[in-house]
Amino acid sequence: MRLKVTNLSKSFGNQVVLRQVNLELEKVHTLALIGPSGGGKSTLLRIIAGLERPDEGQISLDDKGIIFREKELMAHRRSIGTVFQAYNLFPHLTALQNITLPLEKVHHYEPAEARQLAGEILERFQLSEHSHKSPAQLSGGQRQRVAIARAISIKPKLLLFDEPTSALDPEMTAEVLQLIEELREEGRDLMIVTHQMGFAHRIADQIALLSGGRIAELGSPSQVLDEPRSELTRQFLAKVLKY
């Protein structure tokens, strides 16, 4: 992907979350956003996802500017797969139906086609035996994998992950991270907000550290995590890597 963020600002009430953020990336497959809570990383991701409108500034993705009007945003969201922290599956539908709903209602697949595609993806994710279970009957890791299956089923041009493992225990975290890594190896473009520094190091081409609504550091994983230039990054890393 080619991503260009220009002078992006966003406030919620009195709270300024993003201050004039500028970011330019060429040919990046995987971007990890890290940083302290409240630093603005999730908000940046949500604006890119088309779920939030910036107060000012522009974003262009592969040289196409995102138009922040509801109609255009809807089309934009339909071309992107977003995975949230709390899975956000629909509790009244089975795992399979969670995947076929957007395929049928948004992307106009025939029901049989949608079921087949969803079945194939679930099988690839080793979730076939769970396809007729409701989300409540699945483990956290399985739920998150179904959510990822739903996100990729629509063949998105970009996958966004907003702290996809923050609600999971270590074992389930591993199963989800492994899946994300596999997606990366397939060559999908993805962007992930994460607190897992080791994982960011492993999969990201570029890491951006957001703090206080600004990008404090941007570079390759070894640059950012091993030889940070800014004092802010050093302090943040010292804190998160201490335990």
Add this chain to the structure above:
Amino acid sequence: MAGDKWINWVWVSADEREKPRPPRVLLFNWLLAFLLLALLCFFSFSQLRYNWNWDTVGGYSNFFWRGWLNTLRISSLALVLSTAIGFLAALARRSGILMFRAISRLYVELVRGTPLLVQISFAFYVVADAFHFQNRFAVGLFTLSLFSGAFISEIIRGGIESVGSSQLESARAIGLTRLQTYRYVIFPQAIRVILPALAGMFANLIKDSSLLSVISIEEFTWNAQQVSALTYSNFECYIPLAIGYLVLTLPITLWTQWLEKRTRYET
């Protein structure tokens, strides 16, 4: 296993309360409950000095029958109409057009806060009269539907608002339109919250239709009152009246219980 000891016929310990009980135990306890009720009724009526006059009242059975059918007709029409009104009012309350919100709020508060009896009289003797509209049945049906619709709109609104914001965000993220979000995400989840309250409301609606007798709509209660006046009898009219309403309300309760089971899912 329950049923082996006598205590298991009448008592279930706290940790076994979720388990299904054998049919014979259920039946036994239902019979006990009915027996208790029957005893209470038997005792009360045995103390009553009253000349039962079933034969005379029985001669007017077609009055009851006709009234019951009319009540059935009004209630079922009002049931559909009030659900539609309640639905629209609930949506209006969440509409982007602010005047719709105000109208919906005004409607709900006014209607819920005033007696149905007053509304019926006002609708017929003042509003309908002003428009030279003399169809009692239509005025009654409409007033009853408006009355129940106000309660139903609050029930539906509560159901809609019970669906979490993360669900709405998810719907937005996958690109559902607003209408699709209601259809595929909000309503299927809201219905679980709505159904039990709606069942109670429908039963109320059927009983409330008895108040339409004040504008001489010839429904069940009005007919029973006529028979009562013609035959100088009370309980011979009220007992069939109670049973007649029960025959209408019970199926509604059972039907919604069945629907509840069907729409149940774990969360």
